[in-house]
Amino acid sequence: MKIAVMSCIHSNYEALDAVLRDIDRAKAEKIFCLGDLVGYGPEPHAVVEMIRSLDIPTVQGCWDEDIVEGLNSCECSYPSVLAEHRGRFAHEWTKEQIYPDTIEFLAELPKTMMYENLAFVHGSPHSQHEYLLPELDGFIALERVLSTGADTLFCGHTHVPYVRSLDAGQLNIRVTGTKENQDSTFTAPLKRIVNAGSVGEPRHGRPNATYVIYDTDTEEVTMREVEYDYQKTCAAIIEKGLPKIFAWRLAKGMEYAERADDASHLCERGV
Amino acid sequence: MSNLKNESQIIAIAGLAGAGKTSWILQQIQIAAQTSAQQIVYFAPSSGTVAIDANLVAIQFPDVEILSDGQELDLFTRVANGAIAYVELGFHLDLAKMPLLDSIPESLSYHKVAVCPRGRHYAEFQSWADRVVESDLDTAQISSQVQVWRSPLTGQVFDPSSLNVFWYELTEGGYGEVYRCKGIFDLADGRAFYIDYTKAKESVYVELRLPRWLEGRPQRFSGIEVVGAGLDNSEMIKSITDCCLSDEIIQNYQQQIKRSQLISV
Secondary structure, eight states: OEEEEEOOOTTOHHHHHHHHHHHHHHTOSEEEEOSOOSSSSSOHHHHHHHHHHTTOOBOOOHHHHHHHHOOOOOGGGOSSHHHHHHHHHHHHHHHHHSOHHHHHHHHTOOSEEEETTEEEESSOSSOTTOOOOTTSOHHHHHHHHHTTTOSEEEEOSSSSOEEEEEOOOEEEEEEOSSSSOEEEEEEOOOEEEEEOOOSSSOOSSSOOEEEEEEETTTOOEEEEEEOOOHHHHHHHHHHTTOOHHHHHHHHTTOOSSOOOOOTTOOOTTTO | OOOOOOOSEEEEEEOSTTSSHHHHHHHHHHHHHHHOOOOEEEEOTTOTTOOHHHHHHHHHOTTSEEEOTTOHHHHHHHHHTTOEEEEEOOTTSOTTOOHHHHTOOTTSOEEEEEEEETTOOOHHHHHHOSEEEEESOOOOOOOTTOEEEEEEOTTOEEOHHHHHHHHHHHHTTBTBEEEEEEEEEEETTSOEEEEEEETTEEEEEEEOSOOOOOSSSOOSOOEEEEEEESOOHHHHHHHHHHHBOOHHHHHHHHHHHHHHHHHHO
Protein backbone atom coordinates (compact mmCIF):
# COMPACT_ATOMS: atom_id res chain seq x y z
CA MET A 1 0.00 0.00 0.00
CA LYS A 2 1.23 3.48 -0.83
CA ILE A 3 1.08 6.09 1.90
CA ALA A 4 1.90 9.78 1.60
CA VAL A 5 3.72 11.59 4.42
CA MET A 6 3.89 15.37 4.50
CA SER A 7 5.08 17.91 7.03
CA CYS A 8 5.60 21.57 7.83
CA ILE A 9 2.83 23.23 5.85
CA HIS A 10 3.26 26.53 7.68
CA SER A 11 0.01 28.20 6.64
CA ASN A 12 0.85 27.85 2.93
CA TYR A 13 -2.50 26.85 1.47
CA GLU A 14 -1.40 26.97 -2.18
CA ALA A 15 1.42 24.52 -1.49
CA LEU A 16 -0.87 22.20 0.48
CA ASP A 17 -3.46 22.18 -2.30
CA ALA A 18 -0.81 21.31 -4.90
CA VAL A 19 0.60 18.49 -2.75
CA LEU A 20 -2.84 17.00 -2.12
CA ARG A 21 -3.46 16.96 -5.89
CA ASP A 22 -0.10 15.28 -6.43
CA ILE A 23 -0.91 12.68 -3.76
CA ASP A 24 -4.16 12.00 -5.57
CA ARG A 25 -2.30 11.48 -8.85
CA ALA A 26 0.20 9.17 -7.11
CA LYS A 27 -2.75 7.10 -5.87
CA ALA A 28 -1.62 7.00 -2.24
CA GLU A 29 -4.23 5.31 -0.09
CA LYS A 30 -3.47 7.04 3.19
CA ILE A 31 -1.99 10.39 4.15
CA PHE A 32 -0.10 11.22 7.33
CA CYS A 33 0.84 14.74 8.35
CA LEU A 34 3.76 15.50 10.66
CA GLY A 35 2.53 18.85 11.96
CA ASP A 36 3.48 22.50 11.82
CA LEU A 37 0.23 23.29 10.11
CA VAL A 38 0.61 26.94 11.05
CA GLY A 39 3.29 29.59 11.47
CA TYR A 40 4.99 32.14 9.19
CA GLY A 41 2.63 31.75 6.23
CA PRO A 42 -0.53 33.75 5.42
CA GLU A 43 -3.35 31.14 5.59
CA PRO A 44 -3.28 29.35 8.96
CA HIS A 45 -7.01 28.87 9.25
CA ALA A 46 -7.50 27.60 5.67
CA VAL A 47 -4.72 25.03 6.11
CA VAL A 48 -6.09 23.69 9.39
CA GLU A 49 -9.59 23.53 7.91
CA MET A 50 -8.33 21.54 4.92
CA ILE A 51 -6.51 19.02 7.15
CA ARG A 52 -9.56 18.70 9.40
CA SER A 53 -12.04 18.33 6.57
CA LEU A 54 -10.00 15.53 4.98
CA ASP A 55 -9.53 13.87 8.38
CA ILE A 56 -5.80 13.45 7.81
CA PRO A 57 -4.04 11.83 10.78
CA THR A 58 -1.70 14.55 12.06
CA VAL A 59 0.85 14.90 14.86
CA GLN A 60 1.46 18.15 16.66
CA GLY A 61 4.34 20.28 15.39
CA CYS A 62 6.42 22.74 17.36
CA TRP A 63 4.56 25.72 15.92
CA ASP A 64 1.21 24.07 16.67
CA GLU A 65 2.35 23.48 20.25
CA ASP A 66 3.64 27.05 20.63
CA ILE A 67 0.33 28.49 19.43
CA VAL A 68 -1.46 26.42 22.08
CA GLU A 69 0.98 26.78 24.96
CA GLY A 70 2.97 29.91 24.20
CA LEU A 71 6.60 30.30 23.20
CA ASN A 72 8.88 28.30 25.46
CA SER A 73 11.51 26.77 23.27
CA CYS A 74 15.22 26.44 23.85
CA GLU A 75 17.85 28.27 21.82
CA CYS A 76 17.71 25.79 18.92
CA SER A 77 14.54 27.38 17.60
CA TYR A 78 16.29 30.68 16.98
CA PRO A 79 19.92 30.63 15.86
CA SER A 80 20.02 34.44 15.68
CA VAL A 81 18.24 37.39 17.23
CA LEU A 82 16.91 38.29 13.77
CA ALA A 83 15.31 34.83 13.48
CA GLU A 84 13.89 35.26 16.98
CA HIS A 85 12.31 38.62 16.18
CA ARG A 86 10.79 37.23 13.00
CA GLY A 87 9.60 34.08 14.72
CA ARG A 88 7.97 36.00 17.54
CA PHE A 89 6.28 38.38 15.11
CA ALA A 90 4.91 35.48 13.08
CA HIS A 91 3.78 33.74 16.26
CA GLU A 92 1.81 36.76 17.47
CA TRP A 93 0.35 37.36 14.00
CA THR A 94 -0.77 33.72 13.72
CA LYS A 95 -2.35 33.75 17.18
CA GLU A 96 -4.39 36.77 16.19
CA GLN A 97 -5.59 35.13 12.99
CA ILE A 98 -6.80 31.73 14.06
CA TYR A 99 -10.08 30.90 15.76
CA PRO A 100 -10.49 29.32 19.20
CA ASP A 101 -11.73 26.04 17.75
CA THR A 102 -8.61 25.88 15.59
CA ILE A 103 -6.49 26.21 18.72
CA GLU A 104 -8.53 23.43 20.29
CA PHE A 105 -7.88 21.22 17.28
CA LEU A 106 -4.13 21.90 17.46
CA ALA A 107 -4.12 21.22 21.21
CA GLU A 108 -5.64 17.78 20.74
CA LEU A 109 -3.13 16.59 18.16
CA PRO A 110 -0.99 13.67 19.37
CA LYS A 111 2.78 13.99 19.60
CA THR A 112 3.42 10.56 18.11
CA MET A 113 1.44 8.27 15.83
CA MET A 114 2.06 4.61 14.98
CA TYR A 115 0.90 2.67 11.96
CA GLU A 116 2.09 -0.94 11.70
CA ASN A 117 5.93 -0.75 11.98
CA LEU A 118 6.02 2.97 11.21
CA ALA A 119 6.22 5.88 13.65
CA PHE A 120 5.34 9.48 12.88
CA VAL A 121 6.65 12.49 14.80
CA HIS A 122 7.26 16.14 14.01
CA GLY A 123 10.82 16.71 15.27
CA SER A 124 11.86 13.62 17.19
CA PRO A 125 10.17 11.16 19.56
CA HIS A 126 11.57 13.24 22.44
CA SER A 127 10.30 16.64 21.38
CA GLN A 128 8.55 18.45 18.57
CA HIS A 129 11.39 20.98 18.83
CA GLU A 130 14.32 18.59 18.41
CA TYR A 131 16.00 18.50 15.00
CA LEU A 132 16.99 15.10 13.63
CA LEU A 133 19.47 16.51 11.16
CA PRO A 134 21.00 14.08 8.66
CA GLU A 135 24.42 14.48 10.31
CA LEU A 136 23.12 13.65 13.81
CA ASP A 137 25.34 11.23 15.71
CA GLY A 138 24.42 7.69 14.61
CA PHE A 139 24.01 6.34 18.12
CA ILE A 140 21.54 9.08 19.05
CA ALA A 141 19.69 8.68 15.76
CA LEU A 142 19.33 4.95 16.37
CA GLU A 143 18.18 5.53 19.94
CA ARG A 144 15.48 7.88 18.71
CA VAL A 145 14.09 5.25 16.31
CA LEU A 146 14.35 2.43 18.87
CA SER A 147 12.47 4.50 21.44
CA THR A 148 9.37 4.33 19.24
CA GLY A 149 9.46 0.57 18.71
CA ALA A 150 9.12 1.17 14.96
CA ASP A 151 11.38 0.16 12.09
CA THR A 152 10.94 3.40 10.21
CA LEU A 153 10.62 6.80 11.84
CA PHE A 154 9.04 9.57 9.76
CA CYS A 155 9.87 13.11 10.85
CA GLY A 156 9.91 16.65 9.52
CA HIS A 157 10.96 19.91 11.24
CA THR A 158 14.31 20.33 9.41
CA HIS A 159 12.55 21.24 6.14
CA VAL A 160 15.15 19.26 4.21
CA PRO A 161 14.00 15.83 3.05
CA TYR A 162 16.31 12.86 3.50
CA VAL A 163 16.37 9.11 4.04
CA ARG A 164 18.89 7.75 6.52
CA SER A 165 19.45 4.02 6.90
CA LEU A 166 20.85 2.97 10.25
CA ASP A 167 22.22 -0.35 9.13
CA ALA A 168 25.34 -0.40 11.29
CA GLY A 169 23.23 -0.89 14.38
CA GLN A 170 25.76 -2.61 16.60
CA LEU A 171 25.71 -1.20 20.11
CA ASN A 172 28.56 -1.85 22.54
CA ILE A 173 27.70 -1.13 26.14
CA ARG A 174 30.04 -1.30 29.17
CA VAL A 175 28.37 -1.51 32.57
CA THR A 176 30.70 -0.19 35.27
CA GLY A 177 30.45 -0.01 39.04
CA THR A 178 29.91 -3.73 39.58
CA LYS A 179 32.64 -6.11 40.70
CA GLU A 180 33.66 -6.70 37.14
CA ASN A 181 32.97 -4.32 34.30
CA GLN A 182 30.60 -6.01 31.90
CA ASP A 183 30.63 -5.54 28.16
CA SER A 184 27.50 -6.33 26.18
CA THR A 185 26.90 -6.11 22.49
CA PHE A 186 23.52 -5.78 20.83
CA THR A 187 22.84 -5.83 17.14
CA ALA A 188 19.83 -3.77 16.15
CA PRO A 189 17.98 -4.60 12.93
CA LEU A 190 17.93 -2.14 10.04
CA LYS A 191 16.18 1.06 11.03
CA ARG A 192 15.42 4.09 8.97
CA ILE A 193 14.66 7.76 9.43
CA VAL A 194 12.67 9.37 6.65
CA ASN A 195 12.38 13.14 6.69
CA ALA A 196 9.46 14.37 4.62
CA GLY A 197 10.86 17.88 4.03
CA SER A 198 8.38 20.73 3.99
CA VAL A 199 5.23 21.44 2.06
CA GLY A 200 5.02 25.15 2.74
CA GLU A 201 8.46 26.36 3.75
CA PRO A 202 11.18 24.50 1.85
CA ARG A 203 14.85 24.91 2.61
CA HIS A 204 16.35 23.31 -0.48
CA GLY A 205 16.88 26.43 -2.58
CA ARG A 206 13.70 26.16 -4.65
CA PRO A 207 10.18 27.20 -3.68
CA ASN A 208 8.71 23.77 -4.54
CA ALA A 209 6.88 21.74 -1.92
CA THR A 210 8.32 18.38 -0.87
CA TYR A 211 6.76 15.28 0.68
CA VAL A 212 7.31 11.49 0.48
CA ILE A 213 5.44 8.46 -0.81
CA TYR A 214 6.18 5.23 1.05
CA ASP A 215 5.26 1.78 -0.19
CA THR A 216 4.54 -0.43 2.84
CA ASP A 217 4.98 -3.60 0.75
CA THR A 218 8.34 -2.81 -0.85
CA GLU A 219 9.51 -0.26 1.78
CA GLU A 220 10.46 2.00 -1.10
CA VAL A 221 10.63 5.71 -0.32
CA THR A 222 9.96 8.20 -3.11
CA MET A 223 10.75 11.87 -2.56
CA ARG A 224 8.30 14.12 -4.33
CA GLU A 225 8.95 17.74 -5.25
CA VAL A 226 5.86 19.63 -6.37
CA GLU A 227 5.76 22.93 -8.20
CA TYR A 228 2.93 25.26 -7.26
CA ASP A 229 1.99 28.90 -7.71
CA TYR A 230 4.19 30.17 -4.88
CA GLN A 231 3.72 33.74 -6.10
CA LYS A 232 0.11 33.57 -4.86
CA THR A 233 1.43 32.75 -1.41
CA CYS A 234 4.01 35.54 -1.69
CA ALA A 235 1.27 38.01 -2.63
CA ALA A 236 -0.86 36.87 0.32
CA ILE A 237 2.10 37.32 2.69
CA ILE A 238 2.43 40.95 1.64
CA GLU A 239 -1.33 41.64 1.50
CA LYS A 240 -1.85 40.30 5.02
CA GLY A 241 0.89 42.40 6.58
CA LEU A 242 3.52 39.76 7.21
CA PRO A 243 7.12 40.88 6.61
CA LYS A 244 7.85 41.24 2.88
CA ILE A 245 11.14 39.47 3.38
CA PHE A 246 9.15 36.28 4.10
CA ALA A 247 7.84 36.39 0.52
CA TRP A 248 11.32 36.87 -0.88
CA ARG A 249 12.74 34.04 1.21
CA LEU A 250 9.90 31.69 0.21
CA ALA A 251 10.54 32.44 -3.47
CA LYS A 252 14.20 31.57 -2.95
CA GLY A 253 13.42 28.31 -1.14
CA MET A 254 15.12 29.62 1.96
CA GLU A 255 12.53 29.33 4.76
CA TYR A 256 11.02 32.39 6.37
CA ALA A 257 13.66 32.47 9.09
CA GLU A 258 16.83 30.48 9.21
CA ARG A 259 16.93 27.39 11.35
CA ALA A 260 19.41 25.58 13.52
CA ASP A 261 22.08 23.66 11.68
CA ASP A 262 24.04 22.26 14.60
CA ALA A 263 23.52 18.50 14.42
CA SER A 264 25.07 17.99 17.85
CA HIS A 265 22.53 20.20 19.63
CA LEU A 266 19.81 18.33 21.51
CA CYS A 267 16.75 20.37 22.33
CA GLU A 268 16.64 21.23 26.04
CA ARG A 269 12.89 21.39 25.92
CA GLY A 270 12.59 17.70 25.20
CA VAL A 271 15.51 15.96 26.88
CA MET B 1 47.24 50.04 -9.71
CA SER B 2 50.26 52.35 -9.91
CA ASN B 3 51.03 55.23 -7.56
CA LEU B 4 51.56 58.92 -8.08
CA LYS B 5 54.75 60.78 -7.09
CA ASN B 6 54.55 62.36 -3.64
CA GLU B 7 54.38 66.11 -3.94
CA SER B 8 52.25 68.89 -2.58
CA GLN B 9 49.05 68.61 -4.53
CA ILE B 10 45.33 67.91 -4.64
CA ILE B 11 44.35 64.61 -6.22
CA ALA B 12 40.68 64.28 -7.06
CA ILE B 13 39.54 60.68 -7.59
CA ALA B 14 36.36 59.66 -9.40
CA GLY B 15 34.90 56.38 -10.64
CA LEU B 16 31.88 54.11 -10.53
CA ALA B 17 30.59 52.78 -7.23
CA GLY B 18 32.75 49.84 -6.28
CA ALA B 19 35.44 50.57 -8.87
CA GLY B 20 38.12 50.79 -6.20
CA LYS B 21 38.51 54.51 -5.49
CA THR B 22 39.00 54.13 -1.75
CA SER B 23 41.24 51.08 -2.24
CA TRP B 24 43.48 53.10 -4.56
CA ILE B 25 43.61 56.00 -2.09
CA LEU B 26 44.48 53.65 0.78
CA GLN B 27 47.24 52.18 -1.36
CA GLN B 28 48.64 55.64 -2.11
CA ILE B 29 48.50 56.62 1.56
CA GLN B 30 50.30 53.42 2.52
CA ILE B 31 53.10 54.17 0.07
CA ALA B 32 53.32 57.82 1.10
CA ALA B 33 53.37 56.91 4.80
CA GLN B 34 56.30 54.56 4.18
CA THR B 35 58.36 56.97 2.10
CA SER B 36 57.83 60.43 3.60
CA ALA B 37 56.56 62.37 6.57
CA GLN B 38 54.37 64.52 4.34
CA GLN B 39 51.03 65.47 5.84
CA ILE B 40 48.09 63.68 4.19
CA VAL B 41 44.54 64.99 4.04
CA TYR B 42 41.42 63.09 2.97
CA PHE B 43 38.12 64.68 1.98
CA ALA B 44 34.96 63.10 0.52
CA PRO B 45 32.54 65.93 -0.44
CA SER B 46 28.81 65.47 0.22
CA SER B 47 29.22 62.19 2.11
CA GLY B 48 27.05 63.51 4.94
CA THR B 49 27.02 62.02 8.40
CA VAL B 50 27.52 58.46 7.18
CA ALA B 51 31.02 58.86 5.81
CA ILE B 52 32.07 55.22 5.72
CA ASP B 53 35.12 55.71 3.48
CA ALA B 54 36.42 58.62 5.57
CA ASN B 55 36.09 56.57 8.74
CA LEU B 56 37.79 53.61 7.11
CA VAL B 57 40.73 55.83 6.13
CA ALA B 58 40.86 57.30 9.64
CA ILE B 59 40.88 53.86 11.27
CA GLN B 60 43.55 52.44 8.98
CA PHE B 61 45.71 55.59 8.99
CA PRO B 62 45.15 57.57 12.19
CA ASP B 63 47.70 60.20 11.12
CA VAL B 64 45.67 61.19 8.07
CA GLU B 65 43.62 64.34 8.65
CA ILE B 66 39.98 63.82 7.66
CA LEU B 67 38.13 66.92 6.51
CA SER B 68 34.39 67.22 6.07
CA ASP B 69 31.98 69.51 4.21
CA GLY B 70 32.59 73.13 5.15
CA GLN B 71 36.34 72.65 5.53
CA GLU B 72 37.22 73.23 1.86
CA LEU B 73 39.34 76.29 2.65
CA ASP B 74 41.25 74.28 5.25
CA LEU B 75 42.01 71.78 2.54
CA PHE B 76 43.55 74.46 0.33
CA THR B 77 45.55 75.79 3.29
CA ARG B 78 46.93 72.34 4.15
CA VAL B 79 48.03 71.77 0.57
CA ALA B 80 49.56 75.26 0.37
CA ASN B 81 51.58 74.29 3.46
CA GLY B 82 52.92 71.13 1.85
CA ALA B 83 50.26 68.48 2.33
CA ILE B 84 48.94 66.04 -0.21
CA ALA B 85 45.12 65.92 -0.34
CA TYR B 86 43.01 63.06 -1.65
CA VAL B 87 39.52 64.19 -2.63
CA GLU B 88 37.25 61.19 -3.21
CA LEU B 89 34.30 62.06 -5.42
CA GLY B 90 31.29 59.81 -4.89
CA PHE B 91 29.89 58.18 -8.03
CA HIS B 92 26.65 60.12 -7.51
CA LEU B 93 28.35 63.52 -7.90
CA ASP B 94 28.19 65.38 -11.21
CA LEU B 95 31.79 65.82 -12.32
CA ALA B 96 30.81 68.79 -14.50
CA LYS B 97 29.46 70.66 -11.49
CA MET B 98 32.09 70.52 -8.78
CA PRO B 99 32.47 73.99 -7.20
CA LEU B 100 35.28 72.69 -5.00
CA LEU B 101 37.42 71.70 -7.96
CA ASP B 102 36.55 74.89 -9.84
CA SER B 103 37.73 77.00 -6.90
CA ILE B 104 41.15 75.41 -6.41
CA PRO B 105 43.70 78.24 -6.43
CA GLU B 106 45.96 78.26 -9.50
CA SER B 107 48.98 78.16 -7.22
CA LEU B 108 48.12 74.61 -6.11
CA SER B 109 49.00 71.54 -8.10
CA TYR B 110 45.89 69.56 -9.01
CA HIS B 111 45.36 66.22 -10.73
CA LYS B 112 42.25 64.31 -11.69
CA VAL B 113 42.36 60.53 -11.51
CA ALA B 114 39.61 58.16 -12.71
CA VAL B 115 39.57 54.63 -11.31
CA CYS B 116 38.00 52.17 -13.76
CA PRO B 117 37.82 48.38 -13.82
CA ARG B 118 40.58 46.89 -15.98
CA GLY B 119 39.63 46.71 -19.63
CA ARG B 120 36.53 48.82 -19.21
CA HIS B 121 36.35 52.31 -20.65
CA TYR B 122 33.92 54.95 -19.55
CA ALA B 123 33.89 58.13 -21.65
CA GLU B 124 32.54 60.23 -18.79
CA PHE B 125 35.56 59.51 -16.63
CA GLN B 126 38.16 59.35 -19.40
CA SER B 127 37.24 62.76 -20.77
CA TRP B 128 37.34 64.22 -17.25
CA ALA B 129 40.52 62.67 -15.89
CA ASP B 130 44.15 63.55 -16.43
CA ARG B 131 44.92 59.93 -15.81
CA VAL B 132 42.94 56.67 -15.75
CA VAL B 133 43.96 54.04 -13.24
CA GLU B 134 42.85 50.49 -13.96
CA SER B 135 41.74 48.53 -10.93
CA ASP B 136 41.39 44.79 -10.55
CA LEU B 137 37.97 45.32 -9.01
CA ASP B 138 35.08 44.74 -11.34
CA THR B 139 31.81 46.58 -10.96
CA ALA B 140 28.49 46.51 -12.67
CA GLN B 141 27.19 49.41 -14.70
CA ILE B 142 24.64 51.19 -12.56
CA SER B 143 21.19 52.01 -13.90
CA SER B 144 19.99 55.59 -14.15
CA GLN B 145 17.35 54.88 -11.47
CA VAL B 146 20.00 54.54 -8.81
CA GLN B 147 19.15 55.10 -5.15
CA VAL B 148 21.61 55.71 -2.34
CA TRP B 149 20.47 54.82 1.14
CA ARG B 150 22.62 55.53 4.16
CA SER B 151 22.06 55.04 7.84
CA PRO B 152 24.25 55.81 10.83
CA LEU B 153 24.54 52.86 13.23
CA THR B 154 26.70 54.38 15.93
CA GLY B 155 25.83 52.81 19.28
CA GLN B 156 24.27 49.74 17.71
CA VAL B 157 25.79 46.33 18.39
CA PHE B 158 25.07 43.48 16.00
CA ASP B 159 24.46 39.82 16.63
CA PRO B 160 26.95 38.27 14.14
CA SER B 161 24.61 35.49 12.95
CA SER B 162 21.85 38.01 12.33
CA LEU B 163 24.18 40.35 10.46
CA ASN B 164 25.23 37.45 8.23
CA VAL B 165 21.63 36.66 7.39
CA PHE B 166 20.75 40.29 6.74
CA TRP B 167 23.85 40.85 4.61
CA TYR B 168 22.99 37.77 2.52
CA GLU B 169 19.41 38.97 2.05
CA LEU B 170 20.64 42.45 1.18
CA THR B 171 23.21 41.40 -1.39
CA GLU B 172 20.95 38.74 -2.95
CA GLY B 173 18.16 41.24 -3.61
CA GLY B 174 15.83 40.76 -0.65
CA TYR B 175 15.35 44.51 -0.28
CA GLY B 176 15.65 45.53 -3.93
CA GLU B 177 18.46 45.38 -6.46
CA VAL B 178 21.78 46.21 -4.82
CA TYR B 179 24.79 47.25 -6.90
CA ARG B 180 27.01 48.18 -4.03
CA CYS B 181 26.86 48.21 -0.25
CA LYS B 182 29.38 48.73 2.49
CA GLY B 183 29.34 49.35 6.17
CA ILE B 184 31.16 49.45 9.46
CA PHE B 185 29.56 47.32 12.16
CA ASP B 186 30.22 46.82 15.86
CA LEU B 187 29.78 43.22 16.99
CA ALA B 188 28.82 41.65 20.30
CA ASP B 189 32.40 40.65 21.20
CA GLY B 190 33.57 44.26 20.99
CA ARG B 191 35.22 44.00 17.56
CA ALA B 192 34.30 46.14 14.56
CA PHE B 193 34.19 44.94 10.95
CA TYR B 194 34.15 46.63 7.58
CA ILE B 195 32.03 44.75 5.04
CA ASP B 196 32.16 45.61 1.37
CA TYR B 197 30.12 44.24 -1.52
CA THR B 198 29.83 45.00 -5.20
CA LYS B 199 27.67 43.08 -7.61
CA ALA B 200 30.69 41.73 -9.46
CA LYS B 201 32.41 40.11 -6.50
CA GLU B 202 31.91 38.34 -3.20
CA SER B 203 31.53 40.32 0.00
CA VAL B 204 34.79 41.18 1.74
CA TYR B 205 34.96 41.16 5.55
CA VAL B 206 37.78 43.11 7.21
CA GLU B 207 38.33 43.25 10.96
CA LEU B 208 39.22 46.84 11.82
CA ARG B 209 42.25 47.67 13.93
CA LEU B 210 40.28 49.14 16.80
CA PRO B 211 40.32 48.28 20.49
CA ARG B 212 37.49 45.98 21.59
CA TRP B 213 34.62 48.08 22.90
CA LEU B 214 33.59 46.43 26.17
CA GLU B 215 31.94 49.30 28.09
CA GLY B 216 28.33 49.70 27.03
CA ARG B 217 27.25 50.87 23.60
CA PRO B 218 30.19 51.84 21.36
CA GLN B 219 30.72 55.56 21.09
CA ARG B 220 32.50 55.36 17.75
CA PHE B 221 31.33 55.56 14.17
CA SER B 222 29.45 52.74 12.48
CA GLY B 223 27.09 52.95 9.54
CA ILE B 224 25.84 51.43 6.31
CA GLU B 225 25.50 52.64 2.72
CA VAL B 226 23.48 50.83 0.06
CA VAL B 227 23.48 51.75 -3.64
CA GLY B 228 20.76 50.13 -5.71
CA ALA B 229 17.36 50.37 -7.36
CA GLY B 230 13.89 49.74 -5.97
CA LEU B 231 15.25 49.64 -2.44
CA ASP B 232 12.75 48.97 0.32
CA ASN B 233 14.13 51.28 2.99
CA SER B 234 11.54 50.52 5.65
CA GLU B 235 12.12 46.75 5.38
CA MET B 236 15.88 47.29 5.58
CA ILE B 237 15.46 49.40 8.70
CA LYS B 238 13.20 46.78 10.26
CA SER B 239 15.67 43.97 9.60
CA ILE B 240 18.68 45.99 10.78
CA THR B 241 16.85 46.90 13.97
CA ASP B 242 16.04 43.23 14.52
CA CYS B 243 19.74 42.32 14.13
CA CYS B 244 20.80 44.60 16.99
CA LEU B 245 21.27 43.55 20.59
CA SER B 246 19.57 44.94 23.68
CA ASP B 247 21.47 46.69 26.48
CA GLU B 248 21.10 43.61 28.67
CA ILE B 249 22.55 41.21 26.09
CA ILE B 250 25.39 43.61 25.25
CA GLN B 251 26.27 43.81 28.93
CA ASN B 252 26.23 40.02 29.28
CA TYR B 253 28.54 39.60 26.28
CA GLN B 254 30.91 42.27 27.52
CA GLN B 255 31.11 40.71 30.98
CA GLN B 256 31.86 37.32 29.45
CA ILE B 257 34.62 38.74 27.26
CA LYS B 258 36.15 40.62 30.16
CA ARG B 259 36.09 37.49 32.33
CA SER B 260 37.73 35.41 29.59
CA GLN B 261 40.39 38.11 29.15
CA LEU B 262 41.14 37.99 32.88
CA ILE B 263 41.45 34.20 32.73
CA SER B 264 43.78 34.31 29.75
CA VAL B 265 46.00 36.90 31.48
